[in-house]
Amino acid sequence: MNLSALVGNGPLKHQLSQRQEGRGLSHAYILSGPAGSGRHTLALTLAAAMMCTGAGEDRPCGHCVPCRKVLGGVHPDVSVLSGPGEGKSITVDQIRSLRADAYIRPNEGERKVYLLEGADEMNAAAQNAMLKLLEDGPAYAAFLLLAENGTGLLETVRSRCEGLTLNPVTPAQAEEWLLRRYPQMDQQAVRQAAADCQGILGRAVAELEGDDSTRRQRMELAGALAQAVEQGDELALFQTGMALEKLPKEELPRLMEQLVTELTGRMARGRGDKRRLLKGVETARLLSQGLALNLNPGQAAGWLCAQMFMDG
C-alpha cells in the first residue's frame, strides 16, 4: 500500500503493507488515536486504495479519477457519517439509514466505503445496529470506524474489525514534515509548533493555520489578491490590501504563504502575465520576512501595492 501521506507510524505502515492492493483489505477497521493524529488521512488513504483503478501495485496511486475523487472528498461511493449536531454521537436511526444505503449498489466503483466519526461514542443500541451490519452487510461495503480510543467500542464490534492504532510522531518527524508543508512561514514559528504539538500533527496545523473560519477568510483574501495581481488591477489590489489592516498580526505570514501558493498555481496554469506574477511571488516572500521583523499590517498593505506597480 502507498502510505506516503501518513507521517511516522512505522508499525502501522508495516501492518498495512502486508496487504496486497485493494482487494486484500479488510471490510472493517477501527482507526484509533487522538484528534489530529492522522485518522482522517489514513481513512481517506484506505478508501482511495479500495477505489483506485491505477495500473500499479502501489495503491492508492493518487492520480486516477477514483483516487482524486476520494482524496478530494467528492467520491459518490464514499460517505462520511457524524452525529446530528455539535457534540452528538451517531444515533441508531442513522445506522439504520446507513444500512439501507449500504444495500444500494455502488454508483461508480466496485465498493462502498463508510467513514464513521466518533464511533466509540455511539450508544449500545447504535453499536449493536452497527454490529449486525458488520456481520451480514453486503460484501462490497467497507466500514472505517474512527475512535479516540478503541476500548469505547463493544467487544463484539471490536472483534469484527481490524484495529489500526495511530501514534504520535517523533519531534524530528514533526519538524521535518511541518517545514516541508510551510516553506514560506517563519521557520522559528514552525519549529516551535513542532516542538509544542506532542507529536500530534493536527495540533501543529491548527496552531499554524488557525481555525476553520480564519482559514476560509485567508483563502478568500489570498484569492482576491492573486486575482488582482493576475489582472494587473491596481485599484482592486489597493482595496483588498486595505482589508489586511483589519487582520490580526499573526495571520499575515500565513496569508502571504497562501498568496504565494495562489500565484504559483496561476503561473503553472499559464494564466496572466508571468513577469507580474513572479513579482507578486517575490513581494509576498519579502513581505512574509518583513512581517517576521514586525512590519505592521497597514504598512504591509501599502508596501504590497507599491511594490507591485512601482515600475509598471
Ligand SMILES: [Zn+2]
Ligand atoms: Zn488511483
